[in-house]
Amino acid sequence: MAAESNSKSDILTLEKVREALIKQEDTIISRLIQRANFPLNSPAYDEGKFPSFPGSLLQFVVKETEALQSKVGRYESPEEHPFFPESLPPSLLPLPANPPVLHPAAGSININEKIWEFYFDELLPLFAAPGDDGSYASTASSDLDCLQAISRRIHYGYYVAEVKFKGSPQDYEPAIHDQDRDSLMKLLTFVDVEEMVKKRVEKKAKVFGQEVSLVDNANAKTDKHNASEKYKVDPSVVSRLYEEWIMPLTKLVQVEYLLRRLD
Numbered sequence: 001m002a003a004e005s006n007s008k009s010d011i012l013t014l015e016k017v018r019e020a021l022i023k024q025e026d027t028i029i030s031r032l033i034q035r036a037n038f039p040l041n042s043p044a045y046d047e048g049k050f051p052s053f054p055g056s057l058l059q060f061v062v063k064e065t066e067a068l069q070s071k072v073g074r075y076e077s078p079e080e081h082p083f084f085p086e087s088l089p090p091s092l093l094p095l096p097a098n099p100p101v102l103h104p105a106a107g108s109i110n111i112n113e114k115i116w117e118f119y120f121d122e123l124l125p126l127f128a129a130p131g132d133d134g135s136y137a138s139t140a141s142s143d144l145d146c147l148q149a150i151s152r153r154i155h156y157g158y159y160v161a162e163v164k165f166k167g168s169p170q171d172y173e174p175a176i177h178d179q180d181r182d183s184l185m186k187l188l189t190f191v192d193v194e195e196m197v198k199k200r201v202e203k204k205a206k207v208f209g210q211e212v213s214l215v216d217n218a219n220a221k222t223d224k225h226n227a228s229e230k231y232k233v234d235p236s237v238v239s240r241l242y243e244e245w246i247m248p249l250t251k252l253v254q255v256e257y258l259l260r261r262l263d
């Protein structure tokens, strides 16, 4: 899971980190497509709807899944954070022997609350159709898959920040000493890279999310009559996900990490 963060520490480069982020786009988009197979299924999110669970069915699935994954070491990777960190069981595996790549500050930066909020309050209604087909367990597992992929991508900002810092410490150190968030944000922002990311994820959403038909002109027909419904997840929603949430929050993680980088 954290292949990028162990034995490769000495060859961690911005190029490699960006490559990892590009691969994660595939995971995120595939999981959104998977979630879009189900309608909204709002009873999965209602607290008290099923008296056998203390909160909502979704919370139950997330907590129980995270407990199991914690036992098998998921949260030993710095970029993996639980959504319910309270009273998680410890890992049953031996700790990795590789030297850490990141400053220990990474361990204290978890912005999953923000991720949970935008995912359920803003993103989900943009790509899940209204309705209820009763498949709440699959829906909740699929939500967790999306949340984990998005969270990992955003917290991967630690590595981005680390390589940027190592690449030009003389630029970052004064801003870190002054605890100057705005300067750090300017230093680590690459507008042209962000534009490319938005375009690429939109294109991937078109490629991954097209209906595959054995009839050659099936897509051409839908093209004319139903352009916005031709893809499994609206590509403009994926681009918006990156523009409004994923990239700003990745940069927030980078700033938070850099602020503590010299502690």
Ligand SMILES: C=C(O[C@@H]1C=C(C(=O)O)C=C[C@H]1O)C(=O)O
Binding pocket: 018, 021, 160, 188, 189, 190, 191, 193, 194, 197, 246, 247, 248, 250, 251
């Ligand atoms: C991740 C990077 O840092 C910033 C954040 C980006 C992102 O989240 O995709 C893209 C460009 C930068 O503004 C990067 O430079 O690659």
